[in-house]
Amino acid sequence: xxxxxxxxxxxxxxxxxxxxxxxxxxxxxxxxxxxxxxxxxxxxxxxxxxxxxxxxxxxxxxxxxxxxxxxxxxxxxxxxxxxxxxxxxxxxxxxxxxxxxxxxxxxxxxxxxxxxxxxxxxxxxxxxxxxxxxxxxxxxxxxxxxxxxxxxxxxxxxxxxxxxxxxxxxxxxxxxxxxxxxxxxxxxxxxxxxxxxxxxxxxxxxxxxxxxxxxxxxxxxxxxxxxxxxxxxxx
Amino acid sequence: xxxxxxxxxxxxxxxxxxxxxxxxxxxxxxxxxxxxxxxxxxxxxxxxxxxxxxxxxxxxxxxxxxxxxxxxxxxxxxxxxxxxxxxxxxxxxxxxxxxxxxxxxxxxxxxxxxxxxxxxxxxxxxxxxxxxxxxxxxxxxxxxxxxxxxxxxxxxxxxxxxxxxxxxxxxxxxxxxxxxxxxxxxxxxxxxxxxxxxxxxxxxxxxxxxxxxxxxxxxxxxxxxxxxxxxxxxxxxxxxxxxx
Numbered sequence: 001x002x003x004x005x006x007x008x009x010x011x012x013x014x015x016x017x018x019x020x021x022x023x024x025x026x027x028x029x030x031x032x033x034x035x036x037x038x039x040x041x042x043x044x045x046x047x048x049x050x051x052x053x054x055x056x057x058x059x060x061x062x063x064x065x066x067x068x069x070x071x072x073x074x075x076x077x078x079x080x081x082x083x084x085x086x087x088x089x090x091x092x093x094x095x096x097x098x099x100x101x102x103x104x105x106x107x108x109x110x111x112x113x114x115x116x117x118x119x120x121x122x123x124x125x126x127x128x129x130x131x132x133x134x135x136x137x138x139x140x141x142x143x144x145x146x147x148x149x150x151x152x153x154x155x156x157x158x159x160x161x162x163x164x165x166x167x168x169x170x171x172x173x174x175x176x177x178x179x180x181x182x183x184x185x186x187x188x189x190x191x192x193x194x195x196x197x198x199x200x201x202x203x204x205x206x207x208x209x210x211x212x213x214x215x216x217x218x219x220x221x222x223x224x225x226x227x228x229x230x231x232x233x234x235x
Numbered sequence: 236x237x238x239x240x241x242x243x244x245x246x247x248x249x250x251x252x253x254x255x256x257x258x259x260x261x262x263x264x265x266x267x268x269x270x271x272x273x274x275x276x277x278x279x280x281x282x283x284x285x286x287x288x289x290x291x292x293x294x295x296x297x298x299x300x301x302x303x304x305x306x307x308x309x310x311x312x313x314x315x316x317x318x319x320x321x322x323x324x325x326x327x328x329x330x331x332x333x334x335x336x337x338x339x340x341x342x343x344x345x346x347x348x349x350x351x352x353x354x355x356x357x358x359x360x361x362x363x364x365x366x367x368x369x370x371x372x373x374x375x376x377x378x379x380x381x382x383x384x385x386x387x388x389x390x391x392x393x394x395x396x397x398x399x400x401x402x403x404x405x406x407x408x409x410x411x412x413x414x415x416x417x418x419x420x421x422x423x424x425x426x427x428x429x430x431x432x433x434x435x436x437x438x439x440x441x442x443x444x445x446x447x448x449x450x451x452x453x454x455x456x457x458x459x460x461x462x463x464x465x466x467x468x469x470x471x472x473x474x475x476x477x478x479x
Contacts (some may be wrong), residue, residue: 134320138283138335139388140312149335153326 007198009225011205016192020202023188026208030106030184031171031213038170039163040119043156047147049122060118067115073176075112080104094163105177113170120162157229164221168214177209180215185209236261236392237282242291244277244447251277251336252288253447261391264424266434266455269444270470275427279394279445282425283314296391310342315385319397321377323369323384329356330365341388348387355383359371359413375406379413386417392416395426408449429474431459 010016048060068077080101082092084092095103128151136146154164178187189206237259244252251274259265267275281293284300284307289393298310308396324333332433333352337343343351356362369377378398380457385393395414399407418424418437428434434441434455441458443451443466450464463469 104285129322131318131320131322132324134285135316135318135324138285138311138314138316139384140308140340142308145339149339150324153322157326 004200006201008201010196010198011173011192016196016202019188019192020185020205020209021107023183023185023206024213026102026183027174027185027213030102030174030177030182031217033171034106034113034169034174035111037106038113038166039171040118041114042121042166043152044207045114045118046121046125046155047144047152049118050125050147052143064115064118067111068119072108072112072173076105076108076176076180079108101177101180101182102117104180105174105182109170109174109177113166113173116169117163117166120159120166121152121155124159125151127158128154157225160225160229164218167217167221171212171213171217172210173177236296237265237425238294240280240292240294242288242293244281244289246288251447252281255449257442257452259425259448263419263422263439264418264422264426264437265440265442266438267425267427267442267444268431268434269450270472272446273444274447275444276396277296277447279396279425279427282392282394283311283316284435285316290306297424297450299380308340312336312388313391315371315379315382315388315390315393316383317381317393317398319401321369321374321381323377323381325369327368328365329361329367329369329372329380332369332380333387336384337387352383352387355386356380358416359383360409373406374402375409378410379407382410382413382417392423395424395428397427397429399428399430422476431471432472435459443470445470448474 011020045060045063048056049064051057051060072222083104084095084100087095125147132154133146136150137143141149174184175186177184178190181187185206189202192202196202237257238448239255239257242252242255242445243250253274255278257265267278269275277286281288281300282295288300291301295310298305300307300310323329324335327335330349330352333355334345334348335345337348337351338345353362353365359382361376361379361383364372364376364380367385369380374379382398388426398414399410402410407430411430414424414426426433426438438455440452441455442449443458443462443464446465451458451462451467453463458467459471461470
């Protein structure tokens with residue numbers, strides 16, 4: 001016999017609703033900042049990974065293997081509990097005066113995801129015919145500028161679908177930030193549950209919000225792709 | 236303008252350029268021909284160092300390519316290169332293909348670069364295609380845009396690597412026409428091609444290569460009438476009647 005009384009009103013209005021909204025706000029901020037950083041870092045590492053200089057390539061490879069092959073949660077803990085121990089006191093004081101939890105989570109999410117983005121971009125870069133690089137180089141562009149103006153714009157365009165996957169992963173992984181006390185959506189849902197004992201409602205609401213967020217990201221990238229990146233693409 | 240002195244190049248063990256000695260004067264048009272695998276494409280690609288040379292000396296526009304201090308990007312900006320497969324930038328419009336290098340490398344203001352690009356498009360007969368994308372153009376049109384793109388840098392030398400080999404026969408004429416006009420305007424050109432009509436009309440010299448060696452170097456009339464080397468004779472015979 002089911003004794004649980006559903007009460008959806010607690011997550012659609014009132015104090016708990018406000019908590020969830022404030023959690024969503026932080027999830028959005030964290031995801032947005034980290035997606036931008038992860039993409040830029042991913043671009044950089046993908047290009048370095050293909051540098052004509054061997055030592056540069058090796059450093060980029062080490063970065064990729066290191067951050068792809070360690071758990072995100074460990075990386076979050078490392079930045080939050082570990083990194084500041086080796087920093088000078090002045091830097092620490094400054095960090096403590098800021099929102100260090102948020103910063104540590106954003107750094108961990110960005111770096112972790114950048115490794116996957118870099119690999120996706122690399123396969124995009126490799127799929128561009130080598131003659132494109134030759135055409136750019138023969139016009140007088142350096143390797144980096146050829147990448148910037150000719151190769152990357154094409155590689156990013158064809159990497160859009162896997163990039164969406166990485167952005168979605170990042171947005172969902174941002175829930176791990178609750179473990180270091182970032183008051184994002186999952187953290188707030190947990191709070192609602194602790195105070196109201198309405199775990200089903202709280203986490204159903206959180207689930208639906210994550211789902212909506214993912215659909216929104218997919219749709220935004222799709223629109224950008226169609227309007228700006230690949231207006232000629234069909235299908 | 237271009238001088239090869241004792242140039243060698245190897246791909247692994249394959250000796251692709253064997254003791255190349257060749258001089259191209261300013262304003263001269265030199266046609267390079269030979270069977271496939273003869274090293275003619277490699278030869279032309281060494282001139283802007285898309286292929287580095289192995290041994291010997293190669294001086295282009297006063298710059299020694301073997302010298303580590305030579306700024307290769309600066310040299311390439313002075314040397315236009317036209318590829319067999321056109322290699323236009325597919326993500327950019329025709330106009331942007333042409334203006335990219337002048338704007339980013341020569342720091343030409345956008346307005347001015349676009350005006351020059353339009354003048355060049357006019358010259359190759361494609362002014363109405365300024366906003367098209369490369370995939371929307373025929374092969375012949377793409378190649379003419381590629382020539383305009385190379386000319387936009389105001390190069391001192393133009394290199395053509397089999398510019399008509401990837402084209403349908405009915406489009407070869409429109410590209411050769413542009414090249415003829417360019418040759419007659421006094422541009423220094425090295426052209427790898429089998430278009431012997433083009434060679435006859437504007438080439439100062441024809442260079443015949445086989446197995447990485449320059450076997451013959453002669454003015455076109457002489458080369459076509461009495462090729463000295465046996466392999467050149469065979470090559471010309473096959474070119475004129477490919478069924479035999």
